[in-house]
Amino acid sequence: MTSLAERLAVPRATTVFERMSALARETGSINLGQGFPDLPDPPELIAAAQRALAERSNQYPPMRGLAELRAGIAAFYAREQGQAIDPEKIVVTSGATEALAAALLALVAPRDEVILVQPCYDAYAPLVTRAGGTVRYVSLAPPHWTLDPAALAAALGPKTRGIVLNTPNNPVGTVLDRATLEAIGALCAAHDLWLVCDEVWEGMILDGTPHCSALDIPALAQRTVKIGSAGKIFSLTGWKVGWAVAAPPLAAAVAAQHQFLTFTTATPLQWAVAEGLALPPDWHRAHRQRYAAARAWLCDSLTAAGYCVLPASGTWFVTIDLAASGLPADDEAVAQRLIAEARVAAIPVSAFYAEQPERGFLRLCFAKDDVMLDEAAHRLAQFRS
Incomplete structure (x- = not known):
């Protein structure tokens, strides 16, 4: 004590x-x-938020997020990435970091080992340890910052339960290609690992490189929590509107943690983000x-x-x-x-x-x-x- x-x-x-x-x-x-x-x-997002404050509800929204926003997220991914996502798989959170926290609190049990890929966002390790887990690290290889799936395999131990990825990567901006994600999917399936894939920068790929989501990989579709961010898509970092997308059992586990972290996210901003996601390509x-x-x-x-x-x-x-x-x-x-x-x-x-x-x-x-x-x-x- x-x-x-x-x-x-x-x-x-x-x-x-x-x-x-x-x-x-x-x-x-x-x-x-x-x-x-x-x-x-x-200006379109600012005007949408102003209208929402004046014309929409300012009271609690549903815990998992407004139905209109969850439908808007699903429609955005269908249009921008060709993903077919049921809105029931989406949990709206108060920023992507809260989505990460809810996912890791849902998935990490005491003494579980989790693999993180360096360089990485500084919230990952504290969230894993807060959930009672321990961290093993694998590093990207500079100067092209590639990820070798064999290095991930070599880092696995008997207590390894999951992996956290980030694509596009902050700080170095590289994007994991489909072949790499498929190799990681085979590894996760063989060892029954979950995956949290931080994809918050998916809307800020600036050179035309296609974004491949972990949810697009068949071996990962039922074992992945994808993290997204309106703050990054619209460059409105102070709005703190994020989401987690996962198969129903995983989404339910994330929602169970989310309800006791922030419970909900600002209602007018959810309406505004729904309008923003509906803007044309x-x-x-x-x-x-x-x-x-x-x-x-x-x-x-x-x-x-x-x-x-x-x-x-x-x-x-x-x-x-x-x-x-x-x-x-x-x-x-x-x-x-x-x-x-x-x-x-x-x-x-x-x-x-x-x-x-x-x-x-x-x-x-x-x-x-x-x-x-x-x-x-x-x-x-x-x-x-």
Whole structure:
């Protein structure tokens, strides 16, 4: 038994995003670290939210989400990805991180082992351990950040019960192809593993690479929880509207956890997201194109200044290979120097690792307006020279 004082004395580490954003504020730096857009909000979504506040209900919605939103999510996936999803398989949550929490609390039992793929979103491991599980890590192979299914197989132990994947990957932007997912599906079927697949960046694939969902793989269809995010699709990160999609028994288990985490999600925002998902494909293509143009401009500017920018298909981030750029392969040190000398904040990719980190890469967010990107590129070019 521990006392309250002992519990409160346990160090609570702040995330690298909080630390770098705080340094950016203190030094007046341009913040290309934290992943939130500075581009104008989509007016169609803002108008939809305003109408919902004034004309729709502001009371509790159904625990699993408005029927209209769940139907809208299913229709969006049918139109954009060719997926046939029953709305009954969808649980609307207060952001994708809550969907991850509900899924992992539903699936992880004490002393279960769960495989995470590095670099990875920093919430995965704490959520697994909060559920009583332990983590084993497998790493993507730079500079192309490929995932070897044989490495996943080698990491399996007698207590392994599941795998968490992220495609497109944050921080490096790579997309898992169908062949890789099929190999993972065969592995999960052979060992009776569940899969949580974080696909929140599926709406921000900017180079035309097709998105293959884990739910599209027959061997994974009955054992996967797919995580989605309206905040990423519409670049409205503060709305915190997400969802989990899974076969009925899995969806019921996720919903059972969700009802005691947040229970429901803001009703007017659910109505607004339902309207947004019904916008025509041309609207979604044009929305993505704003980010594709910003990425192309920053990549071209960095390349012209002598940086080596690695290829990536999705997310709002680009990755710099420091050694190939003629810089020290110490991402923490270079990130600190960028703030001190160039007044630009970036995120060291090593922060997305729990063990044996790759230290030669920096992540930059390009979801910023033209003026900010112009100035950031100018400062980064001066630093490089």
